[in-house]
Amino acid sequence: MTFRDAWQRALYGPGGFYRRERPAAHFRTSVHASALFGQAIARLAGQLGLPTVVDIGAGSGELGKVLRDEGLSVLDIELDDDLPAQLSGLVIANEWLDNVPCEVVEWDEDGVPRYLLADLTPGPVVHGNDLLWLEQWWPGGPGDRAEVGRARDEAWQDVIRRLTDGAVAIAIDYGHVRSGRPPYGTLTGFRDGRECSPDPDGSCDITAHVALDSLGGTILSQRDALRALGISASRPPLALAHTEPLRYLSELSSAGEAAELLDPSGLGGFGWVWTAADAATVRRASRALCA
């Protein structure tokens, strides 16, 4: 059994982590950090003229709640839900792909990449499409470790090929691109809000950053995307504290939440990878996301 098989079973098998647990109990995503995130997504849907949002890997549906409050219609997709044959509207996958199990490999002392097994010891030599993927996207040498993004690419392509004219899909995740892969990979676990060893026993979330460039699509940082969509961490003027203290406090709290979403070393450093189904929609999405 490779680590990927063990990862799959630990998260999604019978009694697996995501069969029992609520994501918010273990880690904090943009959706948990602030309703401002969902409001920005709603603004984007409005600018694209899309009344429906499909939320893939919706967790406990926190994003959908904000979007419905903003008047949008929302389809939450979670484990065991089938993706509709056609996806129209704005498709969002926030921190889904990092949880799509993938092969983890390590180059041996001769520079040969080997699959890691469930106990993270080296096993068979990497071959076939996994090897081609590594050569194209994540070359390494003796002692390096990598996560083969092919399973994420395939999961995302399965979404993209369903888009109908006018639709836009955005994968939002922490990740890296070829010019800056982490030499020892990023495989890790989360339990009760703390990072932990990625034990594939169902007791913790297991995650690895996403190779954003191999997904295909246009990449920008969450910081740039949210700023283009009108999120600002500017503090309200102090004078407001004297004239309208309640409004001042509310705007101050909003600015704090915005700062967390925009923080370049935190959520703001996430990548947004977007794809639109047709040329006219590409132009609309470019205008909306590139301020």
Ligand SMILES: C[S@@+](CC[C@H](N)C(=O)[O-])C[C@H]1O[C@@H](n2cnc3c(N)ncnc32)[C@H](O)[C@@H]1O
């Ligand atoms: C890290 S959580 C993110 C939840 C939410 N999007 C958020 O931002 O808080 C990843 C979610 O993806 C879901 N998931 C994993 N594989 C999936 C699949 N094939 N189809 C739909 N949901 C999936 C998991 O059950 C989990 O709820």
